[in-house]
Amino acid sequence: MSRSLKVSASILSSNFTKLGDEIKKCEDAGVDMIHVDVMDGHFVPNITIGQVIVEAIRPITKLPIDTHLMIENPWNYIDDFCKVGSDIVAVHAECYGERRAACREVNQYPKEVDNIDADKAKKDIARIQGHGKKAFMVLNPGTPVCLDDVLDDLDGILIMSVNPGFSKQKFILDVLEKIKELRPKFKGAISIDGGVNAQTAPLAVEAGVDILATASYFFGSTDQKQVVTSLKALGTS
Numbered sequence: 001m002s003r004s005l006k007v008s009a010s011i012l013s014s015n016f017t018k019l020g021d022e023i024k025k026c027e028d029a030g031v032d033m034i035h036v037d038v039m040d041g042h043f044v045p046n047i048t049i050g051q052v053i054v055e056a057i058r059p060i061t062k063l064p065i066d067t068h069l070m071i072e073n074p075w076n077y078i079d080d081f082c083k084v085g086s087d088i089v090a091v092h093a094e095c096y097g098e099r100r101a102a103c104r105e106v107n108q109y110p111k112e113v114d115n116i117d118a119d120k121a122k123k124d125i126a127r128i129q130g131h132g133k134k135a136f137m138v139l140n141p142g143t144p145v146c147l148d149d150v151l152d153d154l155d156g157i158l159i160m161s162v163n164p165g166f167s168k169q170k171f172i173l174d175v176l177e178k179i180k181e182l183r184p185k186f187k188g189a190i191s192i193d194g195g196v197n198a199q200t201a202p203l204a205v206e207a208g209v210d211i212l213a214t215a216s217y218f219f220g221s222t223d224q225k226q227v228v229t230s231l232k233a234l235g236t237s
């Protein structure tokens with residue numbers, strides 16, 4: 001088997017006082033894209049960074065910017081992120097369907113749905129693609145593969161392997177089944193995000209992913225080039 005795997009480094013675990021240097025380190029290590037974790041304190045319990053950071057890093061790197069929007073009402077921000085330089089805009093399926101009873105209140109996490117309103121989702125997918133950008137839909141671990149009606153529209157699907165909100169969490173093995181289910185029927189890119197490391201990445205690759213997003217494994221390593229090389233090598237074994 002030979003397949004081209006991509007590594008997307010999440011700056012959530014970078015040193016924000018030296019962000020320019022950290023982006024340069026990503027480039028030197030052979031990373032394929034920069035993953036930006038946008039959290040609003042509502043869709044997830046944490047608050048991180050927004051458009052200003054995408055705007056700040058856009059002029060200093062040619063790497064694609066992979067923007068993961070963990071926010072309520074993503075439709076209000078799609079144009080902004082596209083305009084400041086995101087190349088991929090990933091929106092959560094949990095913003096396009098009726099939430100399960102257990103996560104309807106503002107402070108109940110993780111957000112989960114059983115299906116989505118395809119028309120609503122298609123509108124935002126088209127909006128992203130209208131800017132010439134790639135549209136990804138993200139599934140939280142507890143949300144099933146409920147994307148049949150939008151599969152032909154999407155450029156990619158991001159499978160969360162942790163409940164979103166924080167880096168350094170443990171990979172949830174159950175989500176591998178969703179990748180196996182999707183792979184034969186989806187032609188676009190499948191990405192995985194959360195708890196990716198030397199032990200879990202081979203499982204995700206075997207299940208069929210194309211993109212590995214990593215924050216703590218990459219930024220926590222003293223040999224980042226080796227991390228990227230070994231992750232990419234999984235595509236050729």
Ligand code: DX5
Nearest residue numbers: 164165167168194195215216
């Ligand atoms: C989680 C974020 C992930 C996270 C990954 O909400 O979407 O991208 O930064 O962190 P690690 O790789 O440390 O699990």
Ligand code: ZN
Nearest residue numbers: 010037068193
């Ligand atoms: Zn992410």
